Amino acid sequence: MTKRYTLLSSLGLTAFALGACDLPTKSLTDGGMEDDAAMEESSGSATSGGTGTSEGSTSGADSMEATSSSESGSSSSSSESSSTSKGSESTSMDGDDGISCTAIGCSDGVLVHLLQERMPDGVYEIYVYSSPWVDVATQCGFVLSGGEVLETSCEHAVVVSDGVQVFMNAAFETMRFEVVRDGALVGEIETSPVYEEVMPNGPECPPVCLQGDVSIPLVSFGLASCLVNGMTYEHGATVPDPFSCNTCSCNDGQVDICTEIGCPIECPEGTLPGTECAECGPTDACLVVHTGCLPVCNEAADCAGGPCIEGVCRSLCG
Secondary structure, three states, X not given: OOEEEOOOOOOOOOOOOOOOOOOOOOOOOHHHHHHHHHHHHHHHOOOOOHHHHHHHHHHHHHHHHHHHHHHHHHHXXXXXXXXXXXXXXXXXXXXXXXXXXXXXXXXXXXXXXXXXXXXXXXXXXEEEEEOOOOOEEXXXXXXXXXXXXXXXXXXXXXXXXXXXXXXXXXXXXXEEXXXXXXXXXXXXXXXXXXXXXXXXXXXXXXXXXXXXXXXXXXXXXXXXXXXXXXXXXXXOOEEEXXXXXXXXXXXXXXXXXXXXXXXXXXXXXXXXXXXXXXXXXXXXXXXXXXXXXXXXXXXXXXXXXOOEEOOEEOOOOO
């Protein structure tokens, strides 16, 4: 199973202790002491007596030993201080655990890619079955209008260049998908997804989730016509843009690929631009899609038999 990680850098420092070195103290031999005494006697004729000079020499030796000991202690103290400082730095960088985790969540499931350029507007439902394909294991849906997802019961649904991507919380070894638009089956597939371990907070941090990808090509059964300004146009025909003076194409019920003259036409008060199904087929598939100004609403009671979706009344099949 492939692992896909979101990597977090972790910096570790190792402190190398510096050993304290003992500096050798100066060793004075008997001969050296005799030479010092002779020098002190010679010097004593010009200063005080020999006894005072001998005491001064002894004091000087003590001073040398003290200096040597002080230097040794200073070196040892410096070495210990350096070692302690690096150890403290290592501890502060690594901490007790040495790991810092974020709190990004993830879910087991599959990213379902519904493949169809310029997907027709409508109500889409996705059903997932696990073997032996008797009961629905999970399902979700979304409403597509004007190239945008208006409502969804899926965890994630977004329009992309070649269709719609939907994330579903289902991770079975073998799965069967059925995609329905306005009550008509427009796509199905049986597949065994390849799952990858996803660790969004890093390789040493929870959670660990299994996620896969599934692509489902969608088909159009009986390409829908376009209803614009009271006129019905077949798929592929040139149609007037109901919201400007431009001309467009009828693409399976959708009014798109328009010219770009700057001449907008405002909808009457109490209406907004939108699409709805004007004629349903025997399998509840939409045969004619109306594009125009639709009545605004706050709830279904404001509409004449149709649902209130995104603030406008729409007629749907099924």
